[in-house]
Amino acid sequence: MANDPRHPVDAGRRGFILTAGGGLLAAGALAGLPSNTLATGGDWDRVTDVLVVGSGAAGFSAALFAREAGAQVLLLEKGPVPGGTTLRSGGVHYIPNNRFLRAAGVADPREDFLRLAVRMSYPDRYRPEVERFGAGAAEYALLEAFYDQAAPTVDRLTELGIVDYLPFIDYDARPFPDNYAELPENRAPRGRGMVCKPGARREGRFYYKNGGGVGVDLIELLQAAAQARDIAILTRHAVGELVRDAAGDVLGVVAEHRGQRLRVGARRGVVFASGGYIHDADLRVRHLLGPVYGGCGAPTNRGDFLRLAAGAGAALGNLQHGWWMELLLEEALASSDAPTGVWVVPGDSSLAVNLAGERYANEKNHPGSRPRAHFVWDPVRGDYPQRVTLMIWDGRTVQHRGGVMGVQKPGAPLPGHVIAGEDWPALARAIAARLEKLRPKIGDVSLAPDFVKRLEATVARYDDFARRGVDEDFGRGAAAADVAWNYFGNLPVIPSDYPNPTMHPLAPQGPYFAAFLVAGAIDSKGGPQIDANARVLSAGGAPVGGLYGAGNCIASPTGGAYWGGGSTIGPAVVFGQIAGNAAARAPLRSL
Numbered sequence: 001m002a003n004d005p006r007h008p009v010d011a012g013r014r015g016f017i018l019t020a021g022g023g024l025l026a027a028g029a030l031a032g033l034p035s036n037t038l039a040t041g042g043d044w045d046r047v048t049d050v051l052v053v054g055s056g057a058a059g060f061s062a063a064l065f066a067r068e069a070g071a072q073v074l075l076l077e078k079g080p081v082p083g084g085t086t087l088r089s090g091g092v093h094y095i096p097n098n099r100f101l102r103a104a105g106v107a108d109p110r111e112d113f114l115r116l117a118v119r120m121s122y123p124d125r126y127r128p129e130v131e132r133f134g135a136g137a138a139e140y141a142l143l144e145a146f147y148d149q150a151a152p153t154v155d156r157l158t159e160l161g162i163v164d165y166l167p168f169i170d171y172d173a174r175p176f177p178d179n180y181a182e183l184p185e186n187r188a189p190r191g192r193g194m195v196c197k198p199g200a201r202r203e204g205r206f207y208y209k210n211g212g213g214v215g216v217d218l219i220e221l222l223q224a225a226a227q228a229r230d231i232a233i234l235t236r237h238a239v240g241e242l243v244r245d246a247a248g249d250v251l252g253v254v255a256e257h258r259g260q261r262l263r264v265g266a267r268r269g270v271v272f273a274s275g276g277y278i279h280d281a282d283l284r285v286r287h288l289l290g291p292v293y294g295g296c297g298a299p300t301n302r303g304d305f306l307r308l309a310a311g312a313g314a315a316l317g318n319l320q321h322g323w324w325m326e327l328l329l330e331e332a333l334a335s336s337d338a339p340t341g342v343w344v345v346p347g348d349s350s351l352a353v354n355l356a357g358e359r360y361a362n363e364k365n366h367p368g369s370r371p372r373a374h375f376v377w378d379p380v381r382g383d384y385p386q387r388v389t390l391m392i393w394d395g396r397t398v399q400h401r402g403g404v405m406g407v408q409k410p411g412a413p414l415p416g417h418v419i420a421g422e423d424w425p426a427l428a429r430a431i432a433a434r435l436e437k438l439r440p441k442i443g444d445v446s447l448a449p450d451f452v453k454r455l456e457a458t459v460a461r462y463d464d465f466a467r468r469g470v471d472e473d474f475g476r477g478a479a480a481a482d483v484a485w486n487y488f489g490n491l492p493v494i495p496s497d498y499p500n501p502t503m504h505p506l507a508p509q510g511p512y513f514a515a516f517l518v519a520g521a522i523d524s525k526g527g528p529q530i531d532a533n534a535r536v537l538s539a540g541g542a543p544v545g546g547l548y549g550a551g552n553c554i555a556s557p558t559g560g561a562y563w564g565g566g567s568t569i570g571p572a573v574v575f576g577q578i579a580g581n582a583a584a585r586a587p588l589r590s591l
Contacts, residue, residue, distance in 0.1 A: 043263060043265075044252065044263050045262045046262065046264045047252075048072050048073060048074040048264065049066070049071035049266065049588075050063075050066040050071045050074075050270075050271065051265075051266040051269075051270045051271070052073060052074070052270075052273060053076050053270065053273065053305070054076075054273035054275060054551065055075055055077040055079075055084055055233060055273075056084030056219075056298070056551060056572065057084075057218065057222070057551070057569045057576065058550040058576035058579075059273035059274075059576065060075075060219070060222035061222075061572070061573045061576030062273055062550060062580035063075050063226055063231050064157075064162060064229065064231070064580065065156075065577045065580035065581050065584070066581065066583055067226075067229045067231055069580070071584035073231045074232050074264065076234050076237040076239060077233060077235045077236075078239070078274065079235065079299075080235055081235060082219060082223050083219040083298075084273075084297075084298045084300070084301075085523055085552065087215050087216055087219050088298065089214065089522075089569065091212075091215040091216075091217060092168050092193045092565040092570075093154060093566045093573060094566035094567045094569070094570035094571075095150045095194050095570050096113045096151070097113070097151050097188075098150070098151050098154065098192065100194065101191045107187065108188040110147055110148075112187045114143055114144065115128060115133050115185050116186050118133040118135045118139075118140070119133070119183060120559075120563055121561040122139065122560075128185075138529070138531070139559070141532045143557055144532065145532035145575075146570075146571055146575070149577065153573060154573065156577075157573075160225075161225075162221060162225040163218065163225075164196070165194045165195065165197065166208075166211065167210065168195050168212065170483075170484040171483075171484065171490075171493060175190040175191035175193070176190065176193045176564070177564070178190070178192060178481065179368060179562055179565075180563070181481060182479055182480070192563075192566070193565045193566045194566070195208055195212035195213060196213045196221060197212065197213065198211070198212075198213030198217035198221075199217065205217075206489070206490070208490065209490055234255075234257070237255040237257045237262065238300075239254070240304070240308075241253060241254035241308070242254075242308050242312055243263065248312070248545065249546045250266075250269075250270050250545065250546040251266065251591060252264050252266050252591070253270060265591040267588050268546075268585075268589065269546045269582070269583030269584075269586050270547055270548065270583075271534075271579045271580060271583050272308075272309075272536075272548070273549070273551040273579075274304055274551075275298055275301035275523060275553055276297065276301050276553055277301060277306055277524045278295035278301050278322065278520075278524050279295065279300075279302050283524075287319040287320060287524070288319075288321075288322055288521075289320045289372065289375045290387075291375070291519060292518075292519050292521060293332035293518045293520055294332040294520050295325070295336065295337075295523055296327075296341045296520065297521075297522050297552070299337045301523055301524075301552070304553075305553040305554075306526075309527065309544075309547070310528075312536075312547070313544070314537065314538060314544060314547075315537045315538060319524075319526035321525050321526055321556070322522070322524045323525055323562060324367060324371035324520070325341040325367050325521055326374075326518070327341065327517070327519070328406045329388060329417070329438075329442070329516035329518045330416060330516060331417060333442075340406055342517060343366075343485055344364045344366075344367065344405075344486055345364070345393075346393075346397065346401040346404045346405045346491075347396070347397030347400060347401040347407065348496060348498075348501070348502055348503055349393065349394050349396040349507065350391065350394070350401075351392055352389055352391050352392070353390050353392060354389050354390075355388065355445065355446065355447050356447075356448040356450075356451065357447075357452070357453070358454055360373050361373040363474075364476050365481075367562070368561070368562020371519040371521075374389065374518060387445070387518065388517070389517045389518075390431065390514050390516060390517065391406065391516075391517050393506075393513050393514075394507040394513070396504065396506075397513075404491065414513075417515050418514075419431055420513050422510045422512075423512070424452050424456055424459075425452050431514055435447065459506055461473075462505075463505035465500075465503060467505060468499070469498060469503065470500070471500070471503065476503060477500040477501060483501055483502060486502050523552040523568070524552060525552055525556035525558065527552075527555055528553075528554050528555065529554070530550075530555070530575070532578075534548045534549060534550055535547070536549050548579035548582060550571075550576040550578070551571075556571065558571060
């Protein structure tokens with residue numbers, strides 16, 4: 001589908017546009033335009049029908065569906081390359097009632113899914129016997145829109161030749177389970193995850209066991225489709241201002257590229273899909289549930305849309321929540337853009353303890369929930385006693401999980417974050433010394449005086465559970481998701497003679513190893529509230545004219561929950577589609 005010749009995308013003097021053939025055209029920005037004037041006529045450096053800000057799964061979905069609806073589309077990306085957080089992700093889409101469930105004869109009916117979604121997302125308000133199962137009307141409308149549009153969205157991407165899909169499978173080739181597969185409300189506990197068929201297999205790249213691709217493969221497919229449809233993509237363009245008319249409608253944006261300002265007008269609407277605020281320390285402290293040290297999302301995710309939309313009078317929501325992920329403390333201190341997310345404590349002869357030497361959670365609980373244990377508040381001490389905790393392992397875990405999620409490779413020098421000791425007292429002394437070294441960065445955090453005694457008792461109790469195969473304290477390995485996440489990433493099954501595949505006694509002699517764990521997130525999941533048409537809402541509840549949102553930059557329809565693998569990308573693609581279609585069909589405005 002070619003660009004409408006009546007509305008050409010003008011190439012300016014600086015910057016770059018990715019063309020349909022993948023080449024680069026000169027493009028640019030004019031400097032010094034005032035940011036608070038009404039843009040008319042020649043005030044614009046570029047004009048398009050639909051302007052999309054952000055090029056992850058949500059942004060590309062919005063751009064492609066707006067283009068399919070007949071609109072001219074321009075996409076602005078803050079980073080040096082397209083992809084956003086999706087580029088770093090596993091690429092999974094969480095899609096209820098998808099084609100693979102239907103083909104397998106697994107029912108995932110609308111009302112059942114909505115009941116489950118409310119139970120997962122708003123457990124404090126869940127009432128199965130009342131209207132909307134206890135959710136608010138606006139929250140429920142978003143869940144309805146997600147269910148109604150999810151399967152049709154990905155099916156349409158396949159029909160258009162953009163993305164084909166495979167099931168998301170676990171280590172034994174079964175459909176991957178939901179994170180809350182055991183809830184009685186969950187009538188389709190496995191199989192809502194989907195991954196893309198990669199366009200081409202590339203040497204050295206990770207693929208799922210059935211050949212499914214990850215986030216980088218998904219972005220390659222979406223970007224190729226955008227280029228084939230003449231969607232212009234400008235990278236290194238950071239949007240810093242909204243341009244609004246006297247009524248408050250959003251007419252366009254002001255972007256910055258290498259110090260130059262570019263005013264871009266949108267005849268039909270502006271869609272933001274620019275990521276959350278995980279890499280803005282001030283916003284993390286101000287809004288998130290507890291102490292969060294960084295994240296795995298794109299480094300450009302610094303709350304740009306949150307600030308812009310708040311300035312435009314948007315209603316905000318869900319700001320306290322994130323797509324949680326534990327991080328290695330010392331990596332996170334070096335950079336909030338943490339390279340290692342600890343989705344589970346790796347290995348079977350490993351555990352996580354607090355600084356009193358006691359376990360505090362199921363180490364194999366899914367990554368969307370377990371990090372919240374770091375936010376437990378002690379009202380007597382007036383502190384977060386589990387702000388910093390310890391991952392502890394032995395040589396068996398080094399042998400079978402070396403190089404994974406912070407565990408050192410066998411025979412290699414210890415990474416800087418790994419602490420070693422020949423026995424438990426020696427390990428405790430080394431941990432205490434490291435905490436003292438980190439004191440200027442993390443404050444007064446120290447081991448309990450009886451840490452060694454408690455740790456030895458904890459290990460003995462854990463070892464007994466492992467021999468019997470039942471974790472009486474935290475249920476480790478009892479949930480389907482525990483086992484699935486334990487092997488996520490094609491990790492091999494560890495040979496064991498013990499009944500629980502996630503538990504093995506620790507070695508009776510050292511050496512033993514440890515690393516500090518803290519809470520982090522893939523990204524935040526709060527921001528401007530949207531309606532079922534992905535329109536950003538004002539504080540009074542009316543749509544902000546010309547402004548749409550999708551992805552991690554808006555208040556997530558999932559509330560505080562991580563439903564299962566793909567719960568970020570699934571809603572991002574779906575609400576990106578909704579936003580792109582809604583913007584493309586909005587009345588044409590004269591700029």
